[in-house]
Amino acid sequence: MADVRIRPVNELDIEAICRIDERITGTYRPEVWEDRVVYFIRRDPDSSQVAEVDGKVVGFMLGEVRGGEFGMEEPTGWLEFFGVDPAARERGIGRRLTDALLALEKRLA
Numbered sequence: 001m002a003d004v005r006i007r008p009v010n011e012l013d014i015e016a017i018c019r020i021d022e023r024i025t026g027t028y029r030p031e032v033w034e035d036r037v038v039y040f041i042r043r044d045p046d047s048s049q050v051a052e053v054d055g056k057v058v059g060f061m062l063g064e065v066r067g068g069e070f071g072m073e074e075p076t077g078w079l080e081f082f083g084v085d086p087a088a089r090e091r092g093i094g095r096r097l098t099d100a101l102l103a104l105e106k107r108l109a
């Protein structure tokens with residue numbers, strides 16, 4: 001498989017995320033993903049990531065790193081929405097996306 005690049009999500013990725021979600025759920029939901037992506041970028045711009053292969057977004061992960069909740073002192077990653085294009089699955093892309101969140105959690109610890 002071509003090189004996979006993991007990078008922070010931005011608002012230009014919303015259309016690609018909608019298309020991946022459509023392939024997973026069968027429903028095209030631009031307003032839902034616009035709201036979600038904008039919310040996560042505003043809350044924590046470093047945590048949410050996309051995976052690109054040959055410049056095309058094939059996976060996304062929306063989440064954040066928070067600390068001090070439920071009696072936890074250390075930063076903890078929260079993964080809220082996570083999807084990989086069915087054609088790109090089972091090649092480690094989901095793992096790479098979650099690893100990026102865990103790496104950020106460790107950097108902040």
Ligand SMILES: CC(C)(COP(=O)(O)OP(=O)(O)OC[C@H]1O[C@@H](n2cnc3c(N)ncnc32)[C@H](O)[C@@H]1OP(=O)(O)O)[C@@H](O)C(=O)NCCC(=O)NCCS
Nearest residue numbers: 024080081082083084085088089090091092093094095096
């Ligand atoms: C869940 C999902 C993101 C995984 O993406 P992926 O790129 O295929 O994942 P990876 O190839 O990195 O696999 C990660 C691990 O999950 C396992 N896995 C992946 N697909 C699996 C399946 N269908 N059944 C069982 N295990 C599976 C892999 O074996 C791997 O385990 P390992 O690292 O211990 O070997 C993808 O299947 C998906 O988009 N599913 C639909 C949406 C969804 O369920 N999202 C989560 C809730 S928001």
